[in-house]
Amino acid sequence: MLEAYLTHVEQRRAQGLPPLPLDAAQTRGLCERLRQSPEEFGQRLLSLLADRVPPGVDPAAQVKAGFLAAIAKGAAHSALIDRRRAVQLLGTMLGGYNVPPLIDLLEDAELGAAARDALSGTLLVFDAFDRVAALARQGNAYARGVVESWAAAEWFTRRPALAPEIKAVVFKVEGEINTDDLSPARHAPTRPDIPLHAQSMGESRFPGRLAEIAALRADGRTVAFVGDVIGTGSSRKSACNSLIWHIGEDIPHVPNKRRGGIILGGAIAPIFFNTAEDCGALPIQCDVTRLRNGQTILIHPFKGVITDADGAELSRFSLKPASLPDECRAGGRVALIIGRQLTERARRALGMGPSDAFVAESAPAPRKSAGYTLAPKIVGRACGLDGVAPGTACLPKMTTVGSQDTTGPMTADEIRELACLKFSCDLFMQSFCHTCAYPTDIDKKTHQTLPGFMTERGGVALKPGDGVIHSWLNRMILPDTAGTGGDSHTRFPIGISFPAGSGLVAFAGALGVMPLEMPESALVRFTGALRPGITLRDVVHAELGPQDLRSGSKSNRLPRIGVAIIPQPNTDAIAIADEFYRRLDGVRAQLPADVTLDVGYDFTRFVRRAIAEVEETLLVAFGLVALIIFVFLRDWRSTIIPVVAI
Template sequence: DKLLSTPRKDQKPSLNSVFCRAFALFPSNSVHLYLTFHPIVSEIQIVPKAPAAAKHQPGVAQLPPDIRAVSGAGYPKQTKTMLSTLRGRSQQFLARSARVRQARLFSRSLPCLWDLAEYRQHVAERAAEGVVPKPLAPEHVADLVELMKNPPAGEEATLVDLLSNCVPAGVDQAAYVKASFLTSIVKGDISCSLVDKKAAVQMLGKMVGGYNVLTLIELLDSPDLAPLAAAELKNITLMFDSFYDVEAKAKAGNAHAKEVIQSWAEGEWFTSTPEVPEKITVTVFKVTGETNTDDLSPAPDAWSRPDIPLHAKAMYKHPREGFTNAEEKIEELKQKGHPVALVGDVVGTGSSRKSATNSVLWYTGDPIPGVPNKKSGGVCIGGKVAPIFFNTMEDAGALVFECDVNQLNMGDVIEIQPYAGKIVKDGEVVSDFALKSDVLLDEVRAGGRINLIIGRGLVTRARESLGLPPSTLFRTPAEPEDTGKGYTLGQKMVGKACGVEGVRPGTYCEPRMSTVGSQDTTGPMTRDELKDLACLGFSADLVMQSFCHTAAYPKPVDVNTHSTLPDFIRTRGGVALRPGDGIIHSWLNRMLMPDGVGTGGDSHTRFPLGISFPAGSGLVAFAAATGVMPLDMPESVLVRFSGKMQPGITLRDLVNAIPYVALKRGLLTVEKKGKKNVYSGKIVEIEGLPDLKVEQAFELSDASAERSAAGCTIRLNKEPIMEYLTSNVTMLRWMLEQGYGDPRTIERRCRAMEDWLANPVLLEPDSDAQYAEIIEVDLNEIKEPLLACPNDPDDIKSLSELQNTKVDEVFIGSCMTNIGHFRAAGKMLQLSKGTLPTRLWICPPTRMDQYQLTEEGYYGIYGAVGARTEMPGCSLCMGNQARVQSKSTVVSTSTRNFPNRLGDGANVFLSSAELAAISSILGRLPTPEEYLSYATQIDTMATDVYRYLNFNEIESYQKAAAAGKLQMQDAL
C-alpha cells in the first residue's frame, strides 16, 4: 500500500514515486526493481539481491502483457515473504496502470477490424463443421467493446451475450480486455448504454478470478457498488494473495470486506451450490472392452485438443461394438431425456490426457458459467478406471467410480444412488459400489477437486483471520490406521516433500513439487488451465516445457504454439526447450533432484530419481502454479530383481519381465473383461539393480506407465546418481549460456545439485516396510528376449514363441532409448549386407545424441542401409507425426503398442533396440539362436557401445558451462 499510495485518491502513483518508495522501504542493497515499457502494458520486475545483485534480462520489453514472475522458491523465508508481498503489489500496480491506459483507449473511438458480420460468418463455418463458435480472441473483444460503445440497432442483446458468455476467463488476454472495459465503466471513466455500472460489477463477478479481482476489491470502498461487489467476491475462490487485500480492508473497518471474509469463513461459495442428489438418473453409453485415452483423444488429432468442441468429434473415431459415430449415438441416447453416462469395462488407460476428459465431458457434462467451450461434471463408470484418468475426471467434477458393469448395457436407463452405493435398473439393484472416498461428493458439488482444494484453502485462511476454529463443513478423507511399520522408499520420498518421515497409503497429502514437466500436445491446454487459475508465476521450483510431440511435422496450430508457449512459460519462471531439442523426459530427467517429487502432463513422466505422479493438464497447471499437488497416497508393489543377467538379455527384456512374471502368477491378465492388474494405481518400487546408470533406470521407470502404475521408484546407489548429476550441472549451465530461460530457475537447480553432491545422502526404504504385493524377478530365469505382442503392452511372450514372424517396419526411438541403443543398432546394421528388407526408422531422443552419433559416424551407417532418420523427438511413438504403413507388422522400441498408435491397423511388437535392429536386417523376428549370435558380438564391445553422455567430459559443454556460470554468479 505504501508503494502505491498517493496524497489524493484520484491520483495515480508515478513510476518515480514507486521506485523511490520501494528503495525507502527496503534496504538499498536488498532489491532491484526493473520497469520495462511496452505499447500495451508495462512490466515491473522485482528481484532480490540475495546473495548478490541480479542482472536484468534483456528482451522483457517484447513480452506479452504478463507480469514477469518472481518465484520465491529457493530464497530464504524472509525474502520469500517479501517477494510474495511485492509480487502482489506489482500485479496490482500493473493492473492499475494498465487500466489507466485502457481507459484512455476506451475513451477514444477506434476503427473496428472485426464486426458481427465476420463473427456470424465464423459461427456459420463452425456450424458447418458441427461445432459451436470459438471463444473470442483479445482483439475481437477490443472490437466488441468498440461496437458496444455505439451499438448497431437490433444487435444490443447479441453484443451483451458475447461479452457475458464468449470471453475466456482467468488471466487470458481476452479476459484482460474485458475486465479493463468493465472496470472503466464501474469507475465512470466511460459509459455504455448496454452495460450499466451494476451490470458491469456482476459481469466482473462471473470472470472466475484474475484480472477482475482487483477492481472488485477496490469497489468494496464504493458507496453505491460495494454491496454488489461484496456479493460477487463471496463466490470467487481464486483469490491467492489478493485475500490479504480484502483482509486489510476488513481489519481497517470496511463492513463489506468483513462480510466477504465472514462468507469465505463459512464457505458460502460451497453451500450455495446444491448437494449431490440421492438419486441420479442417466442413460448408459456403454463401450465394451478397453477404452484408452487414445480412443477418447486420438494422437493424430492432437493439434485440435485446445479446441474442445472440435477435438471431441474425434472421440471413438474408430468404430466400436454398438456404434460407429459416438456423437450421433450419444445424441440419440439423450433423446430419452436424461444425461448420458460413459460406462466401460476398462476406461482411461494410457496417456494422462486432459483432452480425453474434455471430450467425454463435452458430450456428458454441464456448461461452466463464465467459461466458454468447456464443461465439467458428468458421470463415468468403469469396471476398472485407470488412476490418472480417474483423477482427471475427479478434477473436472465428474462422479466417477468403479463397479461391476456387466449388467449395464447400451441405452439402459439407470438410477445411481451415490450415497447408498447402488445402481438400480428396472427397479432392481444391478450393481453395488463404493466411492473412492466420500470427499468425491464434495468435489462433485464444488465443480471439481481443484476447485474444492482452492476453496477449502480460502475457508481456512478466512477462519484463521477471524480467529475461528477449523471448518467442519467439508468431508475429510478417512485417515488410514498407523501400522507402526516402516516406510517404503516412495512413502519416504513423498513424506520428505510433505515435511514428515513418511506417508502411509490411503493418506491424503499435498507434497511440494520439485519438478513439473509439460509437453507440447498438452502444453496449450496446460496454458489454458494456468490462465483459468489466474497464474502469473510458478511456485513449483522448476517447470519445464518441451516441443517433442510436434516439432518434426508441425501443423500451423503447432507452429503458433512453438512461437508463443516458450514466452508464456519463461515469463512465469519456467524453462522452455526448443523445437528439435528432443524428448521431454530425456531433458527433464537431467534436471531432477534425488528423492524429489514432481509431476508432468505426459503419462511417461516417471522420474528415475525421486518419484513423479503424472497427471492431466489441469492438475499439472495446479501443481506448477501452487507448488503442491493433491495426492491420495497409493499402495506400493515391490519388484525385486535377483540373480545374474544372462547373455544377450537387455534392460528392455527386464522391462517386459515385470508384466511377464505377474502374468505367470495370475496377478495380471491380458483379457479386458474383469481384467486383473496388480500394478494398476500402485507405486511400483524397483530394487535389485542398484548399479544401473540413471539413463538405464529410466527405461524401467518409464514403462511403469504401461503398467497403469501411479508412480515408480528405483533404488540406486549413490555413485551412478553422482555421475549423472555432475554431468547435468554442466548441461544446465550450458543451457544458461545457450539462452534457455528462466536463468534464475536453471541456476537455482544447478546450485541445489551442487549442494547435494557436496553431501550425497539418499533415502532408503525401511526393512519392515509393507507392500501390497512383492514380485520377484529371477534374472537367472530370463534366458531369451521378451516382447510385448500386438497390440497390448501387457501381452508378453518369449522370442521362441514368436520367432520367424515376418516384419515390415522397424522403429528405433522414443524415450525408452538412449545413445547406447543407437550405437548398438549401428553395430548390428554394419553386419547387414546391402539395403534392408524392411523400412527402418531411426530417431534419437535428443539433439545432443544426434550430434554425438553423427560425430562418431553412426549416421553414415544408418544412411548406408537406407534407414529413415527423423528429427530428435517422439516421432512414431506419438502417432501424430509420420506413421507406419496401414496393417503392417512392426517391431518398435517405443513405449506402447495400443491399436492404431503407430499406424492404422498396424500390428506392433515392443522389443529392445538390439532385437529391433536384427529384425530390420532379417525382415522377420530372429530365432533365439540367431539373436544370440548377433548379440554376442555387441557384448564384446559393451563398454564402447553403452557409453552415456557425460557433458562434464566434453570440452565444448565445459566451456559453455563455465560461461553460463559466470553469467549467473551474482544472480541469486
C-alpha cells in the same frame, strides 16, 4: 469485427460446433462497439461479452476486466451496461484480472454490496486475500462480509449437493476403451479446440454412435458412459475433455468447456480417474456386466447401489475417494482444493476453527511395526511431515514440474483459468519434442506462442527438437523432493515423480502443490552391513509389473480364451498360417458342442495382400516397360529381346 465473427459463427454452426471464444483483438472491438451504445445487435453484443470471453488471465479476459472496471468506476459508459451490471459481470470471471477492481469497489458506498457478492463467489484470489483481510480489519463492512462468506464456504454450500439418486441411460462400449479411442492421436492438433476434437471421439472404436448420445441429450436425459475398462493410455486430459463434452454440462461464462458427467467402469485407469475428478465428473468403478446399452438405471451414490428402473439390483460399488461428493458439488477436485484452502485461510483470519462444511478426510495411520518406506518419507518431507501413510490424501509441494508439447496448449489454457501470472514451483519446464518432426500449422503456431507464455510466468522453455521432457528431467541432478513430469514414465534421479494429466500439471505449476493419494510402496529390511564395494543396487532387484496378472476378454458379450500363435524369428509366417488352417477343422471336431473356435486376428492376411500387391505391381511395371520400348523403337524384334533379357 462483429460481421467477421458472425460469419465465423455460421461457419462453425454448419459444422455442428459452437464458435471459438473471442480473442483479445475481438474483445477489444466488442468493447469499443458497446461504448458506442449500438441499437442494433445490442443484446447479442452483451451476450458475447458475458459468455464468449475466456475467464482467468487470458489476454481477452484482461481487456474485458479493464472495460468493465472502467464502467464500474464511472470512467467509461455504455447504454447496455450500468455500473451495477458491470460489477456483476466482473464477478463471473473466476479470478485474475477481475479481482483488483472488485476489491477497489468494496470501498464504494453505492457498489460495495455488489462487489461483496461478486467476490464471495470468486475462488482464484491468491495473494489478493491479504488485501481483503486488511480492509476487513480496518472496519470495511463489505470486506468483512467477503471474508465471512469465504469462511462459511458459501461458494460451496450454495451449489446443489450430489443427488442421493441419479437417473441415467446407459451408453455402453464393450471391452477396453483407451484414451486414443476418446481422443485420437491423429487429431492431436485440434485438442485445444474441445468441441471440434470431440467430434473425432470413437471414430474407430465405436463409429457413428455419437448420434446416440446426442439424441439422448436432446431428449433431456442424463447419459452414463459405461465400459469394461476405461482410460488406459496417455492422453487423459484431452480424452476427458472429449467425453465430458458429450455427456457433461456447460460451465456458465466459460466458453467451449463442460464439466460433470457419469463414468462407470469395471476398471478405470488411475490417472484418467483423477482427471475425471478434476473435470467435476462422477467416476465409479463397479461391475458393469449386467448393464446394457440403452438401459435406464438408477444410481444411488451414497448407498453404493445401481438398480434398473424397477429397482432390481444390477451392481454394487464403494464411492471413493470419500471427498468425491464434495468434488462433484464444487465443480471438480481442483475447485474443491482451492476453495477449501480459501475457506480455511478465511477462518484462520477470523480466529475460527476448521470448517464442517466438507466431508472429513480420514488418513490411515501407519503400523508402528512397519514405519515409513523411502517414498512416504520423501512425500512427507514435501508435506512438512515425517512421512505419509499409503492411502492418505495429501498436497505435497512440487519443486519440479514438466510439460510436453502435445498437451502444452491445454496446460496453458488450464493455467489461464487458474488465474496464474507466476509459477509457484521452483522449476517449470516446457518441452517441444513430439510435434517437431512433421509440424502442422497449429504446431508451428504453438512453437511460436507457447515458449513466451511459459517464460513470462517464470518457466523454462526448451527449443523445438531439444528432446522430450522426461529425458531432460531424468538427467536432472538438482536436489529435489517431489514433482511431476506429466508423462507417466518420468523419473527423477534425486526425489520422486508422480504422473499427471495436463490439468494437474497446470495446477502443480500454478500453486506449487499437487493433490495426491499416497500409493503403496515396498519396505525392505536388511541386517548386518554391506561389504566394501557392494551397494544396495547390487543386492536388490525392483521390477515394475502389473498388480494383478489376471486378464479376461469377451466376444459378442460371451467369455472367451485367447490363444496366440507367434512365429519364431526367421521363420515363414505364411507357411505356419497355412498349416494352422489345414489343421483347424480337425481341432474343431474335437471340441464340445458348446465351445466354438474362431480366428480373431490373423496378421498374415496383410502380408498376403502386400505380396499380391507387389506381384501386381511387378506385372504392371513389366508391361509398361515393354510398351514404352515398343513405342520408342517401333519394332517387335527390338522390343522382345530386352524384355526377354529382363
